[in-house]
Amino acid sequence: MLKKITAWVEDRMDLSTVRHLMLEKTVPKHRYTFFHLFGGAALFLFVIQIVTGILLLLYYKPTAGEAYKSVKFIITQVPFGWLIRSIHSWSANLMILAIFLHMFAKYFLKAYRKPRELTWISGFILLVLAMGFGFTGYLLPWNELAYFATRVGTESVGATPLIGHWLLQVFRGGEDVTGATLNRFFAIHVTVLPLVIIGILSIHLLLVQAQGMSKPIDVEEKGKIPFFPNFMLRDLMMWLGALIILLGLATFLPWELGRPVDTFASAPAGIKPEWYFLSMYQILKWMPAALAGIPGELIGIALINIGGALVLLVPFLDRKASREERSPWFTIFGILALVFLVAITVYAKLY
Amino acid sequence: MALSRRKFLNGLLGIFSLGGMAAVMSPVIQYLTPVKKQETAVSSVVAAKANELTPNTGKLFRFGSKPGILIMTPDGEYRAFSAICTHLGCTVQYSSEEQQIWCACHNGHYDLNGNVVSGPPPRPLEAYACFAKGSEIFVQRQKS
Ligand code: HEM
Numbered sequence: 001m002l003k004k005i006t007a008w009v010e011d012r013m014d015l016s017t018v019r020h021l022m023l024e025k026t027v028p029k030h031r032y033t034f035f036h037l038f039g040g041a042a043l044f045l046f047v048i049q050i051v052t053g054i055l056l057l058l059y060y061k062p063t064a065g066e067a068y069k070s071v072k073f074i075i076t077q078v079p080f081g082w083l084i085r086s087i088h089s090w091s092a093n094l095m096i097l098a099i100f101l102h103m104f105a106k107y108f109l110k111a112y113r114k115p116r117e118l119t120w121i122s123g124f125i126l127l128v129l130a131m132g133f134g135f136t137g138y139l140l141p142w143n144e145l146a147y148f149a150t151r152v153g154t155e156s157v158g159a160t161p162l163i164g165h166w167l168l169q170v171f172r173g174g175e176d177v178t179g180a181t182l183n184r185f186f187a188i189h190v191t192v193l194p195l196v197i198i199g200i201l202s203i204h205l206l207l208v209q210a211q212g213m214s215k216p217i218d219v220e221e222k223g224k225i226p227f228f229p230n231f232m233l234r235d236l237m238m239w240l241g242a243l244i245i246l247l248g249l250a251t252f253l254p255w256e257l258g259r260p261v262d263t264f265a266s267a268p269a270g271i272k273p274e275w276y277f278l279s280m281y282q283i284l285k286w287m288p289a290a291l292a293g294i295p296g297e298l299i300g301i302a303l304i305n306i307g308g309a310l311v312l313l314v315p316f317l318d319r320k321a322s323r324e325e326r327s328p329w330f331t332i333f334g335i336l337a338l339v340f341l342v343a344i345t346v347y348a349k350l351y
Numbered sequence: 352m353a354l355s356r357r358k359f360l361n362g363l364l365g366i367f368s369l370g371g372m373a374a375v376m377s378p379v380i381q382y383l384t385p386v387k388k389q390e391t392a393v394s395s396v397v398a399a400k401a402n403e404l405t406p407n408t409g410k411l412f413r414f415g416s417k418p419g420i421l422i423m424t425p426d427g428e429y430r431a432f433s434a435i436c437t438h439l440g441c442t443v444q445y446s447s448e449e450q451q452i453w454c455a456c457h458n459g460h461y462d463l464n465g466n467v468v469s470g471p472p473p474r475p476l477e478a479y480a481c482f483a484k485g486s487e488i489f490v491q492r493q494k495s
């Protein structure tokens with residue numbers, strides 16, 4: 001049956017590229033082959049986000065008056081609604097974790113080097129978009145923590161020179177965080193970001209397919225693994241692992257809803273953003289009011305942007321790797337960056 | 352001729368495309384910019400009943416569309432400020448324990464005059480005038 005259908009399509013269309021992709025794609029086999037599994041994990045979790053997101057849309061209402069109530073309705077009245085919401089929230093976090101692991105894995109393999117600069121750059125854009133998903137989605141239940149997180153987050157955008165105040169207004173839909181902000185975040189979260197991320201993701205995956213899997217510099221290669229079905233099965237094992245972790249977390253630690261927004265209440269003690277924003281949060285917290293006449297938050301935000309720009313430009317900074325030479329300094333720098341990120345995140349979480 | 356016909360036409364096309372882009376972007380940008388709401392500027396509000404606060408406590412009140420904070424100092428004096436932290440805009444609270452105004456978001460501390468004691472806030476809290484009239488405490492924007 002399948003053969004017949006393939007033959008029918010083949011009769012009308014050249015399928016040789018697809019066949020080539022399926023049958024001839026290989027993944028180099030070496031000590032770090034498993035480093036190639038995290039991108040797939042991120043992709044898997046992204047698909048889960050799309051499916052559960054569509055399901056949530058059936059009941060969610062994006063207005064200041066209704067949002068909190070509608071989420072409460074989902075988790076208390078709708079059969080398995082609590083599970084769908086819990087999966088969406090947990091999977092969002094796991095996806096961002098998978099993206100970070102994927103990025104560091106590719107970094108240490110120096111997979112960004114020529115000719116894969118564009119894969120790295122498109123990947124970096126995906127990371128920023130994923131964090132955008134996290135930031136906009138966080139506000140949608142219209143709870144207290146999210147309300148203040150959004151006030152702080154959009155206020156820091158306001159520190160951008162020249163157009164800062166305009167940007168702040170565009171994000172907030174006014175001077176303050178109100179129902180108008182919720183409307184805008186909702187639109188960004190469910191239409192703008194999905195469209196853009198699917199476009200960029202297509203480019204990312206197309207590049208990966210067109211260029212094949214990278215090989216690390218100077219690591220002994222022990223042959224090649226056919227992608228289909230051998231490597232695909234490893235991918236599937238990874239997905240299964242991710243699914244088990246996800247379901248465990250979503251079931252036994254259902255995502256909290258918190259208290260509804262009260263615009264005339266104080267920010268609660270212990271308020272902190274999601275873990276992937278903690279490093280930025282800590283930097284903003286450490287900044288003095290002003291340094292040499294420059295406002296502290298402007299310095300903090302500039303530092304965060306410089307950090308991002310450095311990551312984006314890694315393929316062009318690491319000239320040695322582009323010549324297929326080892327670049328131990330970049331490995332050391334990567335380890336330092338990783339240790340710094342983990343340390344500052346843990347510190348921000350604890351204190 | 353230094354400027355060939357092709358170059359000239361290409362240049363013209365470029366200018367027209369820029370114009371076309373501007374014609375599309377301008378309404379979009381204006382659409383994105385939120386409409387200014389007419390805020391009826393409140394000049395004074397009732398922040399609390401006279402017997403509501405005890406020394407070394409504070410409460411939030413509505414000052415128009417923004418939160419304000421009224422505190423009674425340990426000496427029994429009333430003080431009122433904007434409750435919006437000058438750092439990144441969280442709503443502050445009164446900490447009786449520290450006898451300071453505190454912002455939970457990045458641990459900013461202000462003293463009883465609204466001046467920054469520690470943490471990242473760059474400026475003092477905006478101070479309001481307050482006075483008792485009858486059984487109510489009124490808060491008023493200070494004339495500058
Ligand atoms: C939504 C987020 C992302 C998804 C779904 C995704 C997906 C993938 C997938 C499925 C692969 C092939 C499998 C693999 O090598 O792991 C891949 C490869 C790659 N990704 Fe990503 N990715 C994302 C974000 C990123 C980020 C943030 C970076 C780095 C800044 C990045 C850099 C790369 C590079 C350099 C490759 C080439 C791999 C090679 O040839 O060795 N990606 N990505």
Ligand code: FES
Nearest residue numbers: 436438439454459
């Ligand atoms: S917003 Fe108050 S300390 Fe940062």
